[in-house]
Amino acid sequence: MADETATTGLLGFKPQLVVPGMKAEVAVQFYKAAFGAKELRRVAHPKRKAEQELPLILSAELKIGSSFLLVNDRFDDAGEDGSTVASGGGILLRLEAEDLDAVMKKAVTAGAEIVGEVTEYEGGVCGKVRDPFGVVWAIAAVGKKCPEAEA
Amino acid sequence: MADETATTGLLGFKPQLVVPGMKAEVAVQFYKAAFGAKELRRVAHPKRKAEQELPLILSAELKIGSSFLLVNDRFDDAGEDGSTVASGGGILLRLEAEDLDAVMKKAVTAGAEIVGEVTEYEGGVCGKVRDPFGVVWAIAAVGKKCPEAEA
Numbered sequence: 159m160a161d162e163t164a165t166t167g168l169l170g171f172k173p174q175l176v177v178p179g180m181k182a183e184v185a186v187q188f189y190k191a192a193f194g195a196k197e198l199r200r201v202a203h204p205k206r207k208a209e210q211e212l213p214l215i216l217s218a219e220l221k222i223g224s225s226f227l228l229v230n231d232r233f234d235d236a237g238e239d240g241s242t243v244a245s246g247g248g249i250l251l252r253l254e255a256e257d258l259d260a261v262m263k264k265a266v267t268a269g270a271e272i273v274g275e276v277t278e279y280e281g282g283v284c285g286k287v288r289d290p291f292g293v294v295w296a297i298a299a300v301g302k303k304c305p306e307a308e309a
Numbered sequence: 310m311a312d313e314t315a316t317t318g319l320l321g322f323k324p325q326l327v328v329p330g331m332k333a334e335v336a337v338q339f340y341k342a343a344f345g346a347k348e349l350r351r352v353a354h355p356k357r358k359a360e361q362e363l364p365l366i367l368s369a370e371l372k373i374g375s376s377f378l379l380v381n382d383r384f385d386d387a388g389e390d391g392s393t394v395a396s397g398g399g400i401l402l403r404l405e406a407e408d409l410d411a412v413m414k415k416a417v418t419a420g421a422e423i424v425g426e427v428t429e430y431e432g433g434v435c436g437k438v439r440d441p442f443g444v445v446w447a448i449a450a451v452g453k454k455c456p457e458a459e460a
Contacts, residue, residue, distance in 0.1 A: 168344055168373055168374040169375060171373060171376045171378075173402065184441075185442050188419055188440060188442070191415075191418075191419040192416040192419035193412075194319060222322060223319040223321035223322065224321035225322045225323070248442065248443050249324070249400045249444065251378075251400075253374075264342075264344075265343040267342075267343075268342040269339055269342075270343060289339060290339060291336050292399050293399065293400065
């Protein structure tokens with residue numbers, strides 16, 4: 159699909175639900191029961207909290223019909239995620255791109271604002287912008303090891 | 310993908326952004342400029358408001374990379390949409406299903422609550438549920454002429 163990515167290097171996006179109250183596991187179970195979701199993969203948070211019985215979910219990828227839904231716990235120590243939830247109602251859109259900087263610059267030129275700083279995950283890079291309509295886009299560079307953006 | 314739909318008859322979902330302030334057209338132009346979105350189709354609201362220069366958007370379907378995003382104006386005369394925006398931050402997930410009643414019942418059994426009433430659009434039927442994590446799912450029966458759920 160070269161024509162689709164020629165302009166912006168954008169490959170596509172998946173909705174990501176950020177769940178407060180350490181209930182991402184409950185959410186995953188709900189989507190399995192309610193919509194027959196299949197869990198494709200899960201990445202646990204490396205910083206397991208001492209008071210937690212279960213590790214927090216950094217990213218669980220579900221498939222509902224032919225569509226994908228990412229679910230993760232909201233982390234108190236991640237300021238950007240906190241502000242995302244407060245302003246975006248829990249759902250952000252996780253966009254995979256070939257060139258993170260180019261995509262973020264283009265979005266900002268069009269009217270989006272940068273949220274937080276570009277973050278590294280296991281050697282990968284992710285940035286966030288909030289568009290003029292309140293939607294937060296988490297943009298991950300393709301081919302980098304950004305956990306929530308792996309294929 | 311018979312195995313994926315056998316349990317629930319769910320085919321998939323698309324994120325839908327409900328835009329307040331009659332700015333859906335502005336949002337469509339933003340996504341074109343920021344992310345190279347292509348507009349695949351658009352359905353104007355049949356009740357054009359007298360004070361409006363442009364017809365409101367009942368549903369515009371955009372493609373960003375390989376992903377789909379629905380954008381529509383928020384209508385003051387649609388109570389369910391109003392409550393959706395207030396609680397869901399503007400994004401809901403529009404799910405296509407083979408059997409609307411069966412999917413809604415299963416979701417409610419799992420813990421979702423029904424939002425508003427089942428609505429008819431041009432002979433099609435759509436229902437909404439809010440899940441325990443604040444996500445509103447608009448469920449459209451496949452094969453019916455539900456405008457925001459057409460292929």
